[in-house]
Amino acid sequence: MFYRETGQFKTNYADDMAIFPIRQDRIGIAIIIAIALILPFVASDFVLKTILLPFLALSVAVIGLNILTGYTGLISLGSAGFMGVGAYACYKLTTLFPEVNIIIWIFASGFFAAAVGVFFGLPSLRIKGLYLAVATLAAQFFLQWAFVRIPWLFNYNPSGAIEVPLRTLFGVPITGPTAELEVKYLICLGFVIGMTWLASNLVHGRIGRSWMAVRDMDIAAELMGIKLLNAKLLAFAVSSFFCGVSGALFVFLYLGGAEAGTEFAIRLSFLILFAVIIGGTGSMIGSFFGTAFIVALPTILKFGAPAIGIAITGATAEKIVLMIIGALTIYLLIVEPHGLARLWQIMKQKLRVWPFPY
Amino acid sequence: MLHVSPNTATTGIAKGEVLLSVENVSLRFGGVKAISDVSFDILKGEVRAIIGPNGAGKTSMLNCINGFYFPQEGHITYKGVRRQKVRPHEAASSGIARTFQNVALFKGMTTLDNIMTGRTLKMNVGLFWQLLRHGPAMREEIEHRRKVEDIIDFLEIQAIRKIPVGKLPYGLQKRVELGRALAMEPELLLLDEPMAGMNLEEKEDMCRFILDVNQTFGTTIALIEHDMGVVMDLSDRVVVLEYGRKIADGTPDVVKADQKVIDAYLGVAH
Numbered sequence: 136m137f138y139r140e141t142g143q144f145k146t147n148y149a150d151d152m153a154i155f156p157i158r159q160d161r162i163g164i165a166i167i168i169a170i171a172l173i174l175p176f177v178a179s180d181f182v183l184k185t186i187l188l189p190f191l192a193l194s195v196a197v198i199g200l201n202i203l204t205g206y207t208g209l210i211s212l213g214s215a216g217f218m219g220v221g222a223y224a225c226y227k228l229t230t231l232f233p234e235v236n237i238i239i240w241i242f243a244s245g246f247f248a249a250a251v252g253v254f255f256g257l258p259s260l261r262i263k264g265l266y267l268a269v270a271t272l273a274a275q276f277f278l279q280w281a282f283v284r285i286p287w288l289f290n291y292n293p294s295g296a297i298e299v300p301l302r303t304l305f306g307v308p309i310t311g312p313t314a315e316l317e318v319k320y321l322i323c324l325g326f327v328i329g330m331t332w333l334a335s336n337l338v339h340g341r342i343g344r345s346w347m348a349v350r351d352m353d354i355a356a357e358l359m360g361i362k363l364l365n366a367k368l369l370a371f372a373v374s375s376f377f378c379g380v381s382g383a384l385f386v387f388l389y390l391g392g393a394e395a396g397t398e399f400a401i402r403l404s405f406l407i408l409f410a411v412i413i414g415g416t417g418s419m420i421g422s423f424f425g426t427a428f429i430v431a432l433p434t435i436l437k438f439g440a441p442a443i444g445i446a447i448t449g450a451t452a453e454k455i456v457l458m459i460i461g462a463l464t465i466y467l468l469i470v471e472p473h474g475l476a477r478l479w480q481i482m483k484q485k486l487r488v489w490p491f492p493y
Numbered sequence: 494m495l496h497v498s499p500n501t502a503t504t505g506i507a508k509g510e511v512l513l514s515v516e517n518v519s520l521r522f523g524g525v526k527a528i529s530d531v532s533f534d535i536l537k538g539e540v541r542a543i544i545g546p547n548g549a550g551k552t553s554m555l556n557c558i559n560g561f562y563f564p565q566e567g568h569i570t571y572k573g574v575r576r577q578k579v580r581p582h583e584a585a586s587s588g589i590a591r592t593f594q595n596v597a598l599f600k601g602m603t604t605l606d607n608i609m610t611g612r613t614l615k616m617n618v619g620l621f622w623q624l625l626r627h628g629p630a631m632r633e634e635i636e637h638r639r640k641v642e643d644i645i646d647f648l649e650i651q652a653i654r655k656i657p658v659g660k661l662p663y664g665l666q667k668r669v670e671l672g673r674a675l676a677m678e679p680e681l682l683l684l685d686e687p688m689a690g691m692n693l694e695e696k697e698d699m700c701r702f703i704l705d706v707n708q709t710f711g712t713t714i715a716l717i718e719h720d721m722g723v724v725m726d727l728s729d730r731v732v733v734l735e736y737g738r739k740i741a742d743g744t745p746d747v748v749k750a751d752q753k754v755i756d757a758y759l760g761v762a763h
Contacts, residue, residue: 148638149631336626340634341609341616344602348610351599358559359677360585360614369620417601 138486154335171324175317183316185434191323192384194426197410198334198419199377204408205416206338207370208350209259213252213271214378214407216278219399220248221379222386223288226297230290237302237310241326241383245376251278252375259367275404282399296394299387310387319388326384330377335419337373346370347417409464415476424475432456506572508538512713513558513681518567520553520737527553528564528737535681540707540714542728542745544721546757549734551717552594555683558715559584559591571681586614590679592670594686594717600659604669607658608644611676612637644672648702664695671702682706684716688723696720700727725749733757 138159145151155161175183200214224247228240255274259267282288289297301311308314309322337343345366348356357363386393393399406429414425436452447455467474506512514534520527528550535541543551556562558569560579568575571587579587590611599607616637622630645651648668653661658669667687674682687703688696700723706712718724724731725745733741733754741751748754 148635148642152631152634152638154626333624336624340623340626340630341613341618342620342623344606344610345613347602347606348599348613351601352597354561354581355593355597355599356610357581358585358591359610359673360582361610362582 138483138489140487152339154339168328172321175320180316183320186431187320188316188323188389189385190426190430191320191327192381192389193407193410193430194327194381194423195330195384196378196381196407197414197422197426198331199374199381200407201411201414201416201418201422202334202338202346202377203370203374204411205418205421206343206350207346207367207374209256209367209370210264210268210408211271211371211374212268212401212404212408213255213274213278214374215399215401215403216275217248217252217375217378218382218385218403219278219282220251220375221245221382222297222393222399223282224248224379225383225387226290226299227288229300229302233300233302236304237387238304238322241380241387244383245379248379248382249372249376252371252378253368256368256371256375259371260364272401275401279399279401294394296392297386299391302387310391312391323384323388326380330380331419334373334377338419342366342369350417406460409460412464413460413467413474415474415479416472418473418476420479421474421476424479428475429460432459506537508711510537511535511570512537513569513571513715515554515558516568516570518554518557518564518569520550520557520562520564526737528557528734530567531734531737531739532567533732533739533742535713535715536730537713538707538711539729540703540716540727542724542731543715543717543734544719544724544731545734545740548736550737551734552685553737554734555591555685555715555717559589559683585677588677588680589683590674590677590681591683592667592674592685592687594689596663596666596670598658598666598670598673601657603655603657604645604650604661604672605638605641605654607669608641608672608676609637611673612641614677641676644675647675647705648672664691667691667695667699668702671699675706678710679712681713681715684714684718686717686719688718688720696723703727 140157140159143158145156150156155164174187178187196214196218199217200211203209203211221244225237225240225244228235228243229237232240251274255271258270262270283295286295289295292298299310301308301313303309304322307318309318338346345356345361348359348361349363349366353363356366382399386398390398410425410429411422412425413428414423415421433452433456436447436456437449440447440452471477511534514532516532518531519529531550531554543554545551553562557564560581560583563578568577569579570576571589599610602610616633618630618633622628645654648671650665650668650672653665653669658666661669671684671687684703688699691699703714703716704727707714716728728745730743731741731745731748732739733748733751735757740753740757741748743751
């Protein structure tokens with residue numbers, strides 16, 4: 136009814152190749168961004184702290200892994216490790232050069248993660264699928280070991296943890312204990328919007344097409360003149376870049392401090408992979424659906440269930456969350472490999488032709 | 494009229510001269526001899542058919558030409574350059590395109606994206622502008638989109654532009670695959686059973702496209718096909734393989750009358 140593209144004619148290729156070619160989609164995105172901007176001033180600190188901030192920080196990593204797994208077809212279990220690289224790089228950079236703005240360092244930490252990602256992505260030319268996942272597992276464990284065993288990385292803190300220092304932007308504190316949640320949220324949101332825009336530009340162009348070509352049929356891709364090693368390593372680099380930025384956001388703006396042994400463990404890698412699968416491989420919007428799911432579900436169960444009279448303890452809720460995510464991942468892998476994003480697409484398609492079935 | 498033009502100017506090989514020649518090529522997989530001592534040539538501008546019973550080594554031959562397999566013996570000379578070993582992307586950049594026996598499209602991508610992927614080698618705007626999707630990146634994208642639209646018009650697949658190719662029927666998939674190969678503006682187009690599994694009407698369409706490509710763009714075509722009617726009608730010259738050996742080579746009429754070919758196809762009394 137209101138979601139129709141009737142009368143919206145494209146008279147040039149640029150319009151036709153726009154990322155949101157339908158006017159209603161553009162309006163929708165504008166509304167979502169407007170809501171996201173108002174949200175911190177409406178939502179309670181609790182929601183901000185337990186749902187919105189981790190959602191924003193993690194969604195960047197989920198987009199990153201989606202580029203690698205969803206678009207290029209390479210499974211990685213090292214995402215949390217690459218996030219850790221970003222977090223530690225950002226910490227070292229901001230403590231070594233405190234005069235440079237933290238925003239720049241958060242972005243720059245992505246490059247360190249990208250370099251590490253490319254190194255651990257090298258085996259991807261020879262091995263595929265499950266075996267590549269195992270190889271990236273090595274990255275995860277090696278990096279986790281390095282975060283704990285190399286005290287230089289956390290500035291020889293006796294606690295062995297990153298202690299996020301106070302950093303400001305135009306005099307307003309944005310990291311550290313005195314920073315307002317709203318400010319942290321808006322900084323995170325800025326990063327998420329910017330990074331999503333870049334990722335979506337990339338996957339719609341030549342590079343994105345060559346990634347998908349490698350995913351769908353690598354021998355034919357080679358025959359189109361795509362060099363498999365270059366395409367795969369670029370995917371690893373971009374993916375790890377996103378993970379790195381996400382890690383820096385995660386520690387500096389959400390956690391406010393972290394011990395790598397616990398935060399960037401294999402569990403987080405799996406959660407990110409599950410978010411990609413649940414949300415929908417090869418879809419930007421799916422990345423957000425998946426992240427929202429894995430971030431919101433624990434909180435909803437822990438605090439929502441008691442509110443409607445179901446008595447479950449926090450520990451039980453935690454286990455139920457893992458069971459639900461596991462079951463849903465298996466279910467989606469079998470029934471709907473393109474995840475929640477596909478359901479979203481079907482819904483939009485139905486809306487377009489409503490009230491007719493097709 | 495199509496703006497896609499063959500890059501004849503760059504090669505300097507005139508119509509009728511040898512574009513590619515296969516010299517004494519042998520290919521083994523362990524103890525299995527897939528191709529033994531086969532030689533033939535492909536002239537610029539011709540339609541060259543490679544036929545033979547199942548397992549004769551036809552597809553292996555194409556795989557040698559575009560670099561998926563490396564023959565143990567012999568050479569392949571392409572545009573006057575003799576090569577022992579060639580990588581698939583090198584073959585692609587030197588102007589060899591191909592389609593596959595079992596459609597090898599990028600299933601998750603739309604028809605448009607599949608054909609656009611064929612233009613990868615001709616696009617060179619770097620990562621920075623790709624990230625912004627503005628300026629040079631967008632200009633390049635539009636320029637190639639225009640070329641791709643010409644191919645879409647040529648193959649009459651306008652209606653399926655934005656449909657993921659995985660959802661298309663087989664006949665159309667074959668057509669999109671031809672489109673993807675054409676997008677590379679190849680000089681030599683290798684077609685591996687372009688008409689397998691098609692009905693008569695689809696076959697006729699495909700024949701028309703192949704002849705059009707050959708005649709309008711001057712693209713040299715090497716094709717493997719089992720439908721003898723098609724082969725004899727389309728091709729200028731035919732090479733016949735059996736058990737990895739060449740048993741006949743010549744114009745369709747000569748090959749048709751060759752006793753060895755008849756024996757290979759119909760069997761011999763023992």
